[in-house]
Amino acid sequence: MPHQPEPLVIGHRGASALRPEHTMPSYETAIALGADYIEPDLVSTRDHVLVARHENEISGTTDVADHPEFAARRTTKTIDGVTVTGWFTEDFTLAELRTLRATERIPDLRPGNAAFDGLAPIPTFDEVVELAVRHGVGVYPETKHPSYFDSIGLSLEEPLLDVLGRHGRRDRHDPVFIQSFEAANLRELRETTRLPLIQLIGGSGAAYDRMVTPAGLEEIATYADGIGVATSRVVPTGSGGRLLAPTTLVRDAHRVGLDVHVWTVRDENAQLPADFRRGDPDGPAYARATGDVMGWLAMLYDLGVDGVFADNPGTARAVLAGRSRRIAAS
Incomplete structure (x- = not known):
């Protein structure tokens, strides 16, 4: 696996706290702020080109609804058992998708990002x-x-x-991690690539609950190199969103040779554990105000995680830099 002397900073969908997610400006900003890795979610076009979108349904992240020439493409599908209505990447060629522009997915929480609506096209994985x-x-x-x-x-x-x-990325030690929530997908990839694989594990669900047991982790270690888990799997939350005692997941995973990457650290109060929220809860901008994200990051690093998915990679990098200075001075 790629060598990592300290926890990795993974730019979640780029720097999605600062630019609309999965756009070249978002990835470029993440790199400028010190991300070790940038994270594209991949879906396919009709002509089988991989593009970066959080979902194949794109009405929430592009201006497709404003294009009358594509109005008839709006449809309803069942994706992994969930009924979804909208416009889907697999119904467009790459050339058609290139006529669309990205928009901020959560403008109420990140109104500043909406200033960049309409500027960036959908990028290809290439x-x-x-x-x-x-x-x-x-x-x-x-x-x-x-x-x-x-x-x-x-x-x-x-x-x-x-x-x-x-692009020359084929070997176990190349700076690539391939992640998926589907174990079957990762098992198939294990037969065809030496690149590191990460089993994603959601914060709830019986199948995921089994994965985080010692036996489940041993099974994951037969086909993957690490796990990507919701932060609640490392530090659960209880009443009122306050943190409970940490679990043994990091230690258990390390015992069987698995790295632990956690998702997702976000700056806004609405996205943080209650212990790290700041400001007046009754204030009009409380939800989108920046909380003590640096304290939350420091806690996760202290618990021994090997990487953090961060919407603001600059914050994650700053906490690591401060940590390194303290260690060097001790």
């Missing part, structure tokens, strides 16, 4: 990897809904590995 290689940072792609895309003849695995290979 463009994201080229950017990462050019700046000497890693790339941390997630395959989104791989079973669904398999079912419609647009498998994600082959074009993913093809793009990485064309």
